[in-house]
Amino acid sequence: MGTLEIDGLTKSYGSRKALRGTSFDVRSGEIFGFVGSNGAGKSTTMRIVLGVLMPDAGEVRWAGRPVDHALRRRIGYMPEERGLYPKMKVGEQLVYLARLHGLSKAESVASMERWTSTLGVDERREDEVQKLSLGNQQRVQLAAALVHDPEILVLDEPFSGLDPVAVDVMSGVLRERADAGVPVLFSSHQLELVEALCDRVGIIAAGAMDAVGTVEELRSIGNPQWVVDVPGTSDASTPAWVPDDVRVVGRSGSRITFEPRTPGSEQTVLRAALAQGDVTEFARVRRPLTELYRDVVRVDADRPTDPTTATEASA
Structure with missing residues (x-):
């Protein structure tokens, strides 16, 4: 395995700067929580990692190499908006996606069976995706990100709309993948979940990384209480x-x-x-991540327009 490096990404849409020199890394075997308000730059960063968008400047590297098309095929991606074919059966769709990533028919079927069982949707393999509940569609979307045994996971709001049982299942899957050496990057607005699950957290605001570190390291930011x-x-x-x-x-x-x-x-x-x-x-006082997040981003309105880079918090 290796490290996923996001190095100095900038991106503008007309006069609006979506990313301002965004830099951080996600290490092998690590779950990295990517948090920020709507419009802060999380989805733009993830789409650049996937090659859906091109940055104006900066680079994405995997194990020291620039991420190209061949490397991107080894990434498992879960978009915030569900990207499944609604009228296609669950099992058929997952096998199809695995085949697109180069798995044989037998490997694709075995992987589909493994992940639908793990995620608790094995009894829905013959159902069309549009007939599933939103929570089960989310489980299938995660299975689609995992079915080709990716070397990197990039997940945009994977816990959105899930009930507590499904959250536990998905959390267990992400931890199991990280324990297998996979770098896991996910965004979420559920800060209590991020605090409990992640090895490190990055806080982005107005397109710039304000802080990166473990929750304990982030607690050292500002005045101790x-x-x-x-x-x-x-x-x-x-x-x-x-x-x-x-x-x-x-x-x-x-x-x-x-x-x-x-x-x-x-x-x-x-x-x-x-x-x-x-x-x-x-x-x-052990301040919760929610409070730390508010402290870090409360000066957004006064942020200068020059690109900035992440500050690695220290204990």
């Missing part, structure tokens, strides 16, 4: 015992959330809290 709980202390928004070198950002009963203003001032808070009585909680 801490929580301290001293039962029985004052209900004031900022109790008198709280030192001046921190900023209180939240209060729930005796539980106070604060940001240190200077390095190490959280320890000053701990000492002051212990002087008040028993401390039942003192910990750094």
Whole structure:
């Protein structure tokens, strides 16, 4: 296997810049979550990887080689809009798609049977796609991306419209493919799912990568927050015992959330809290990806027009 590299992609539609020097990579055996608001550049990036669009500048490489037509045949792609033939039977369609990718008839049938069984649509092989529920159509669409045993997976909103059971099934398939060494790139607006499933996350805004890293690395962006709980202390928004070198950002009963203003001032808070009585909680806040995402992209309106590249977050 190898690494999928997206290097300095720019793309404009008339005067609108869809991508501004977008760069990141997806490594062998990794699930990479690609998140951003509508119009941020996720689908444009994926379509360039697939060769559906050509960039104005930049390059896509796989294992150090520019991605050409032959390499693209080894990519499994799942578009956001379903790309299946609605009046074609499920099994027949998957075999047909596998044959287009060069598999023999026997290999295609075996692969179709494997993935329809894995994804829970084996009993619908003789049904036309248009007769399936939207969730089952989504499962068949994933089977279409997998049926030729691709070396790379690129999935645009694969969890859209799925019930919790189907989400678990699809999550398991993506993890199994990553464990087999396949780089998996997928976009999603379901940030809790991205946080739970992905090895690394990239946040794109206005066509530029704002941050790339593990969720833990992304948590280091911005001011760290801490929580301290001293039962029985004052209900004031900022109790008198709280030192001046921190900023209180939240209060729930005796539980106070604060940001240190200077390095190490959280320890000053701990000492002051212990002087008040028993401390039942003192910990750094593990901020959810949803909150981190809002912090990263909230300055979009002020973003300069010059191309930018991704910032690799550090722990």
